[in-house]
Amino acid sequence: MSAPSKDDLIDFIYAEARMLDEGRFNDWLALWMPEGHYWMPLDYKQEDPLTTTSFLYEDNFMLRLRVERLEGERTFSQKPKSRCHHVLNRPFVDEYDVDANRFVTNTAMHYVETRLDEQQLLAITATHELTTVDGAIRIANKRVDLLNCDAAFGNIQLLP
Amino acid sequence: MPAYTVETARDLVQGHQVHRDIYTSEEVYRLEMKYLFRNTWVFVGHESQTPNKGDYFTTQVGDQPVIQVRHSDGEIYVLYNRCPHKGTKIAIDRQGNTGKFFRCPYHAWSFKTNGCLLAIPLKKGYQDTSLSETENGQGMKSVGAVKNYRGFIFARLAENGIGFEDFFGDSLSSIDNMVDRSPEGRMQVAGPPLRYMHQCNWKMLVENQTDTCHPMVAHESSAGTAVRLWEEMGNPEPRPAAMQIIAPFMSAYEFFEDIGIRTWPNGHGHTGVKGSIHSDYDAIPGYFEAMKEAYGEERAKAILDENRHNTVYFPNIMVKAPLGQLRNFIPLGANKCLVESYVYHPVGAPKELTARSAMYNRMINAPTSIVGHDDLEMYERAQEGLMTDGLEWVNIQRLYDPDEDFDEEAVENGTTERQMRNQFHAWAKFMHEEPAPAQAEAAE
Ligand code: FES
C-alpha cells in the first residue's frame, strides 16, 4: 500500500481522539507500536523524560495496565466513571518523511474530563510520532504538553 | 459547632480515637497554623534549590508564605514573604535569583538577602518619624530559627521553643540513610516536584504514610491488575518496571506485619524496620562499586541494607530514604492539602537510580497516577463522610495499648496504628502557647 497522505495522518489524529472520548480504550491500545511511550512532561519544554519526574511516561505494559484498571471491579476512583472530550485544532503535519516511514503531527486541543460534579479543562498540545505497519498508521510515540503543567491538579484519570 | 481554643482543641485527641472536628473544622485548622506549625520544625526546601548567592525559592510553612534564600555569606535564610512597608509579597515566582538584594515592586524599599533593610527612596520623608525604631523599619522578618540538616532546610516559626535535635532525635537516621546513599554524601534536587491537590485534611495524608492495611485493598485495582497482566504474559524476566514498583503494594498482611513500625518521640516514625516494599529492586550496575569506593564494603552494605519504607517527620513530610524522595503535605485549609513530591539525585550515583525514583514518583504520586487516584478517592470520601453527625469519633485503635509511652522509641507489629496515635500525641503536645525564653532554655 502507498504511503499515507497528509489528510490520512490528520484523519488518524481525529479518529484517535474520538476513540478516547467514546471510551474505546482497547481499540486505542491497538494503535500503538509495542515500543512506544506516552509522555506527559511535568516541566514546560522538558527534554528528559527519565531523570526528572513527568506526569506520565508510560510504556506498553503501563498503558495496558491503565486501560485494564479502568474496567476493574474494584477501581474505586472510577465508581462512577469519568468521561472525557477532546476538541481539536486541525493538526499540523510537521514532518512528512516517506523514506524513513516517519511522520510527526502537532495538534492543539482542549481536553475536558468530568466525573460527578467536577469538570476540568486542560489546554494541551499533542505531538504524535507516527509510522505505518502494513499500510496502517501507528503511534510510535506521543507527547502531550499541558499549558499549565506547573499548576497543582486533582485527579486526571483518563488520557488527554 | 463548638468554639475551640488551643486548650479545648487538645480534647479532640483521646488515646484510641480522635474527634472528627480535628479534620473538618476550619477553626481547628487555624489553631494548628497558629500553634502547631509555629512550635514545630517544618520542612522548607533543599539547599540545592538555592545553590548560588541570591538564589531564592518560595514556599509555605504551614499557611505562612516564606522565601528560602542564599545570602551573600553563603548561608540560607528563611524570610517571611512580605514587605515590611505595606505587605506586598516580595517574590511571586517559585524560584529565581534576586542578585544582591530584594526590591519591593510597590515603592522600591530594598532589602539585603538576609532581610535587613537596605534603602528606602525619598528617605527624608521618614526623618522625623520613629520608623527606625519599629519592627517594620528593620526589614523583612526572619522566621524564628532555621536549620540546614545535611542539605534539608527546616524552620521553626516561633522565636523560642524546642531545639532541632531535640525535636527530631533519632528519627534523623532516615534522612542520614537517604543522604548516605550518595557516594558523596550529598543530594541534588531533580527537577520540579509533582504538585497534587487534595480536597481533604492534611493529616489524612500523613496518617496514610504508615497505614499498612490499605495498599492491598485500595490499590488492588492497580497493583492486583499489574500482577495479573504479568502472569498472563507468562511472568517474563526482567520484570516490567511497573512490576517492581507497583506490584509490591499487593503484598499480604503478613508481609506488612513482619516488616514492623518504629515510632520516635514527637510524632516521628516509619514503616519497614526489617525490609520493605523497596527491598526487592533490581541492582543498578556500577552503584554498589561507587558506594564501596566511597565508604568501604562493610559500611556500603550497611547503608544499602537499610530499606525503610516511609518515614514521617512530624508534622507534615514523609521521606523515602531508599528512593531519595520527600513528600511535603502543605495544609491549605481544613479540607485542602497540596502535596508536593520531590525526587533527589544522590550525587555520585548512576543516573539510573534517579530514573527509578522519578518513575516511582510519576507512577505513585502524580495527579495522573493510577495508584494516587485511589488514595485521593479514599481521602476525599473520608472528608465527606466525616460530615455525618451519626458518629463523631475516628478510630485509631489497631494494636492499641492503653499504657503505650510515646516518649520512648518503640518497634511494633507493622500493622499497628501506633504511629498515627504517636502523631496525635505530638499534635496535642505542640498545640500550646509558645514557651517563654526562660522556659525554653530550661527545657534544653
Ligand atoms: S509595599 Fe513594599 S515598598 Fe511599599
Ligand SMILES: [Fe+2]
Ligand atoms: Fe495508598
